[in-house]
Amino acid sequence: MNLIIVNRKVFLLGVMALLLLGSGIYVSPTSAEKGKSVFYKFDKSGNLLQPKGYREWVFVGSPLTPNDMNNGKAAFPEFHHVYIPHEQFKVYKNTGAFPDGTILVKELLSVGKKQAPSGKGYFNGDFIGLEATVKDTKRYKNEPGNWAYFSFTTPIGQPHNKTAKAMPKTKCNFCHQAFAKDDWVFTQYYPVLKDAKPGRK
Ligand code: HEC
Incomplete structure (x- = not known):
């Protein structure tokens, strides 16, 4: 019974x-919501490993700083394709905030052709650079906003570095802190994120 x-x-x-x-x-809850990022990894010395698979993430924008409008040498030449993992995009869309463990990747592309059947313009050329930023409240508790910045870019024609050290604040973080619209991220130039932010519609 x-x-x-x-x-x-x-x-x-x-x-x-x-x-x-x-x-x-x-x-x-996703790992990102729990604060543990599964989208970036470090080696034993604390260098960020080159992110993988980001071309399958959410593509949020493509700012362009062509060399020919920047005295022949833009600081970040030329197209900037920016990606964020799907899970973190969803958290931003739901909460309006970037969760702990966020990573954004900025892939640089050269301007290729300036003339196409559609007209004169700037057309994507080759992949020439790779930068990233991560928000990690534990590892980067001393960085402003807890964001650290990385560059894997090598001279054109060479494979990107496999790992990257966090850049000094004075090289990257300061400008994001001063001019980025939302939590160190330049959402003002990423219409996909700008539109996703709750309360905008
Ligand atoms: C003088 C200002 C300035 C400095 C210095 C700077 N950035 Fe940025 N960064 C920008 C702007 C503006 C954008 C958005 C528009 C664009 O891509 O041109 C951006 C976008 C990014 C993004 C895309 C995600 C985001 O936060 O919007 C990454 C990744 C990035 N920068 C990495 C770096 C790294 C790495 C360094 C240092 C080597 C650096 N930045 C230094 C102004 C700056």
Whole structure:
């Protein structure tokens, strides 16, 4: 008799769990929401490993600083393709904030052709550089905003570096802190993020 009651309880609990899962009420927090990033890794010396798979993330914008409008040598030549992992994009869309563990990758492309069947312009050329920024409250507790900046870029024609050291604040962070619209990120130039921010529509 007792055994039957216990079995019934277990059965009912199972049914409730299935209902909760099925109705979508229970959503397990992603690693990003828990503050642990699965999107970037470090080597033993604390250097960031070159991010992988980012071309399959959310593409948020493509600022362009062509060399020919910057005295022949833009600081970050030329197209800047910016990506964020899907999970972190969703957190931003839901909360309006970049979670601990966020990474944004900026891939640099040269201007290739300036004339296409569609007209005169600037057309994507080759991949020439790779930069990244990560927000990590533990590892970078002393960096302003907890953001650290990395460059994997090598001279044109050579493979990008496999690892990168966090850059000094005076090289990167200061400018993001001063001019970026939202939490050190230049969302003012990324329409996909600008539109996703809650409360905008
Ligand atoms: C003088 C200002 C300035 C400095 C210095 C600077 N950045 Fe930025 N950064 C920008 C601007 C403006 C954007 C957005 C527009 C663009 O890409 O041109 C940007 C965008 C980025 C992004 C895309 C994500 C984001 O935060 O918007 C990364 C990654 C990045 N920069 C990395 C770096 C690294 C690495 C350094 C140092 C080597 C650096 N930046 C130094 C102005 C700066």
